[in-house]
Amino acid sequence: xxxxxxxxxxxxxxxxxxxxxxxxxxxxxxxxxxxxxxxxxxxxxxxxxxxxxxxxxxxxxxxxxxxxxxxxxxxxxxxxxxxxxxxxxxxxxxxxxxxxxxxxxxxxxx
Numbered sequence: 001x002x003x004x005x006x007x008x009x010x011x012x013x014x015x016x017x018x019x020x021x022x023x024x025x026x027x028x029x030x031x032x033x034x035x036x037x038x039x040x041x042x043x044x045x046x047x048x049x050x051x052x053x054x055x056x057x058x059x060x061x062x063x064x065x066x067x068x069x070x071x072x073x074x075x076x077x078x079x080x081x082x083x084x085x086x087x088x089x090x091x092x093x094x095x096x097x098x099x100x101x102x103x104x105x106x107x108x109x110x
């Protein structure tokens with residue numbers, strides 16, 4: 001027997017309740033992020049990328065005038081720019097939603 005009574009039963013139970021609440025809050029936030037989409041555009045709107053905040057592409061739209069068979073490389077660059085912008089928006093949304101729950105570390109963790 002410890003003369004200090006272990007970890008102090010009441011405090012341990014309170015810590016467990018707080019940990020369980022935090023876990024529920026994190027799961028709720030992750031679900032919210034799965035259901036949230038960001039829309040990013042590049043090249044003056046010629047490429048539009050829709051991505052969920054769990055980093056899954058939903059759609060890519062390309063304006064017909066962006067398609068130049070003689071300059072495929074430019075189209076590829078516009079698509080990359082659109083995807084990168086969408087990822088940036090996803091990171092910002094993740095930080096906004098998860099930050100309060102993870103002490104500001106939520107952007108890159110989930």
